[in-house]
Amino acid sequence: MALTGTLQTRVGRRIVLLFVVSALLPVVALAVVGYVQVRRQLLAQAHAQLARAARDVGMGVVEQLRADRALVREAIAAFRAGGERALAPGGGIGARGRSAFATFAVAGPRGTVVLWGEPAGLTLDARQSAAVDGGRAALVVGSGDPPTVWMVESLGAGGRAWVAIAADHVFRGAQERAMTEAGEAVLCIRAAGQGRRLFCPADAASAEPLIAERWEVFLAYDYAIEPWQVEVAQPISAILAPVSGFRRTFLATLAGVLGLVVLLSSIQVRRSLRPLMELRRGTERLARRDFSVPVEVRSRDEFEELAQSFNGMAGELSQRIGELNQLSYGALVALARTVDANSSWTAGHSERVTALSLRIADHVGLEPALVEALQRGGLLHDIGKIGTPAFIIDKPGPLDPAELAIVRRHPEVGARILSPIEAFAAAIPVVLHHHEKYDGTGYPHRLRGEGIPYLARLLAVADVYDALVSERPYRRSWSHPEAVAMIREGAGSHFDPALVAVFLKVMDAEGDAARFAVTIEDLQTAARVVEARG
DSSP, X not given: OHHHHHHHHHHHHHHHHHHHHHHHHHHHHHHXXXXXXXXHHHHHHHHHHHHHHHHHHHHHHHHHHHHXXXXXXXXXXXXXXXXXXXXXXXXXXXXXXXXXXXXEEEEETTEEEEEESOOOOOOOOHHHHHHHHTTOOEEEEEEETTEEEEEEEEEETTEEEEEEEOHIIIIIHHHHHHHHHHSSOEEXXXXXXXXXXXXXXXXXXXXXXXXXXEEEEOOHHHHSSOOEEEEEEEEXXXXXXXXXXHHHHHHHHHHHHHHHHHHHHHHHHHHHHHHHHHHHHHHHHHHTTOOXXXXXXXXXXXXXXXXXXXXXXXXXXXXXXXXXXXXXXXXXXXXXXXXXXXXXXXXXHHHXXXXXXXHHHHHHTOOHHHHHHHHHHHHTTTGGGGGSOHHHHTOSSOOOHHHHHHHTTHHXXXXXXXXXXXXXXXXXXXXXXXXXXXXXXXXSSOOOGGGSOHHHHHXXXXXXXXXXXXOBTTBOOOOHHHHHHHHHHTBTTTBOHHHHHHHHHHHHHHSOOOOOOOOHHHHXXXXXXXXXXX
């Protein structure tokens, strides 16, 4: 039962595992594919959104620079018309200029006048000078981190206005635009030719992974400067936040589905394994040749049909085995009669000995396999006498030593005859040792006590009894009481005392109830006669 339970557990675990894998594999595969597709789509959408935001921010910077240049020109016109008083803090243009520009300075042939802020301390290169002298503006990136951006405009007559544009004024609006376009966006603007940052929040250099898109702001024609690069980035975690929520939901759902699948599959597997285990127990009973208990399966499915077919097969097999057993027993009886027919004095001896041995075995409660071995051994215990000459078996007088030696070889001859037949392996010890004595004085190996095979000890009692109550050419037959008394007297010397006790119970139940005493001398004489003649 423990082995069956272990097997059921192993098979159940394998089937449950297979069922779970089969059920969940498509779900997990679809979920993974869906997750990958959604993630890819979210990233693609984010890239497109960031690209639009970078372009819009770049265009916004261009528009802001144009608005600042218009304000610079308005301030220059006011300066030309009214001098420094026109740009005083209380005036309209002065107030607007001071809020937009950190510095406003005028440089001319007679020197530099700083209306507010700090002087630039910068010079223009040839290209920038040509642009300013030609009526265009120039942008110059100063020192510092972040650097100051200067816009230079011509005043005419060799004069120039140097205006420091406040970073918050130009780029803060760009940051707000980027946040509007791309949510949690990080904006960085760099001077592409110089590789310097013009605007970039301090937290933009975080270790969190980002994805970014860039846009080039071309300023060479209007401002005689290399392009600025607008970069809008966004944390990947913010982009994939919807997927993260889906992943958590999916894992929780998957765990619930997994538990449900395991529960249902376990119930179904147990239900399916019960018929299989019942069929297994049925095959084990068949292996033991037990055909009395049919397999009972009431599953109303293929298992029940299989069980019915199995029971039909078992019934057919039982019938065939019964026929084979009858055939086998008939062959053994025929062989025993052939051996006993060697002499008219021994006719039926083997069958009678076997019948009495089986009655004793029934009282002992031997298991079926030992009963079968006893039956075969009983029928063939004297098969070795096939090689004994008939004149020795039928000799009316005492045997000489040579003749006695021939007779005593029949157990070993019988064992050699049966040894090639595997089916008689369990019966060979009965054939070989049925003439051993409990006290060790028997033959052929002079075994003693428990050293004599049990079935041989049992058969010896029945063999001697039948020999005593049968006629022989060298003596008369003994009566039943005389033979029983001789067996009782031989307990502990010739026979196993425990088996003698069982024999006596059999005789009490089945033998002649009349008893009479015999002398010790008669018993000893009978024992010597039985020992001498086998």
